[in-house]
Amino acid sequence: MLQVKNLSFSYKETPVLNNISFSVKPGEHLSIIGESGSGKSTLLKVLYGKYDLNEGNIYRKETEILGPKFNLVVGYDFMKYVAQEFDLMPFTSVAENIGKHLSNFYPEEKQERTKELLEIVELTPFANTKVKLLSGGQKQRVALARALANTPEILLLDEPFSHIDNFKKQSLRRNVFRYLKEKNIACIVATHDKEDVLGFADSMIVLNNKKLLAHDKPESLYRNPKTPLIAAFFEEFSIISNEIVYASRLQVVENSDLEVTVKNSYFKGSYYLIEAVWNNENVYFEHREAINRNTKTCLSVVDKK
Numbered sequence: 480m481l482q483v484k485n486l487s488f489s490y491k492e493t494p495v496l497n498n499i500s501f502s503v504k505p506g507e508h509l510s511i512i513g514e515s516g517s518g519k520s521t522l523l524k525v526l527y528g529k530y531d532l533n534e535g536n537i538y539r540k541e542t543e544i545l546g547p548k549f550n551l552v553v554g555y556d557f558m559k560y561v562a563q564e565f566d567l568m569p570f571t572s573v574a575e576n577i578g579k580h581l582s583n584f585y586p587e588e589k590q591e592r593t594k595e596l597l598e599i600v601e602l603t604p605f606a607n608t609k610v611k612l613l614s615g616g617q618k619q620r621v622a623l624a625r626a627l628a629n630t631p632e633i634l635l636l637d638e639p640f641s642h643i644d645n646f647k648k649q650s651l652r653r654n655v656f657r658y659l660k661e662k663n664i665a666c667i668v669a670t671h672d673k674e675d676v677l678g679f680a681d682s683m684i685v686l687n688n689k690k691l692l693a694h695d696k697p698e699s700l701y702r703n704p705k706t707p708l709i710a711a712f713f714e715e716f717s718i719i720s721n722e723i724v725y726a727s728r729l730q731v732v733e734n735s736d737l738e739v740t741v742k743n744s745y746f747k748g749s750y751y752l753i754e755a756v757w758n759n760e761n762v763y764f765e766h767r768e769a770i771n772r773n774t775k776t777c778l779s780v781v782d783k784k
């Protein structure tokens with residue numbers, strides 16, 4: 480449904496994206512990951528038609544998405560974009576902000592729809608609160624609900640849960656992503672958080688050095704990370720005999736050639752992450768309890784599942 484072909488983009492003299500191609504199917508959830516400054520936000524803005532491309536094309540079905548040089552009003556009805564800065568109306572209520580783009584011809588439907596959207600983003604108790612009185616995370620949820628109001632075909636989300644506390648984040652993420660699937664709304668999500676990806680995204684792209692480093696299912700990239708950058712997105716890892724090995728694949732054994740010296744133990748809830756040294760390199764592994772500093776311990780690599 481959305482097709483990106485050989486896209487290249489520069490801010491004046493600064494090239495940011497080089498020869499990027501991918502496509503998104505109706506209802507697909509695509510994550511964009513990459514280090515800070517790798518161009519995730521820029522890619523979303525370019526997809527939205529905010530900038531003119533240097534090269535390449537973006538198509539939604541047969542329609543080409545064009546930048547401001549060719550399209551006076553930025554944006555399209557079939558696509559909504561929730562930026563990192565939310566651009567809300569501070570002096571009006573949460574409900575009014577959410578209903579801003581809903582038609583006034585059908586007041587009952589508008590009220591019903593606003594109620595439904597408030598529930599999705601868990602803001603029902605704040606319906607009549609002025610937006611300027613909300614926290615950053617609450618404003619982010621208003622922006623999300625407003626983007627969903629007219630059921631777009633494609634939603635572009637830039638770090639959609641970054642301002643939301645951990646208490647709310649899990650349930651909100653499930654609510655929103657489940658809703659998008661139910662309504663067959665495609666979403667393209669720029670994120671630093673693997674929790675936004677695993678269990679939700681159908682596919683992911685990795686931006687690095689202006690290029691598309693990888694494009695695959697999250698499961699495939701997790702199981703076979705081509706580079707340390709990809710592995711680092713998912714978990715702590717070590718390089719052992721030129722292989723990327725996640726901390727969860729190393730276990731303590733009686734004897735092995737891999738004898739490490741423990742430096743630190745970090746409590747992680749259901750396990751400890753142990754930082755150790757082997758051949759002057761850091762090695763990370765998971766263990767059910769903390770291990771004293773300077774303890775020598777042997778490790779073995781568990782086979783991939």
Ligand SMILES: Nc1ncnc2c1ncn2[C@@H]1O[C@H](COP(=O)(O)OP(=O)(O)OP(=O)(O)O)[C@@H](O)[C@H]1O
Nearest residue numbers: 490493495513514515516517518519520521522669
């Ligand atoms: N308006 C702009 N004008 C000039 N350069 C910009 C502009 N916006 C971003 N850049 C540059 O483009 C590059 C990509 O930035 P972008 O914000 O797209 O990265 P990002 O991957 O989204 O980063 P983050 O994860 O920190 O949000 C950076 O080098 C940034 O400095």
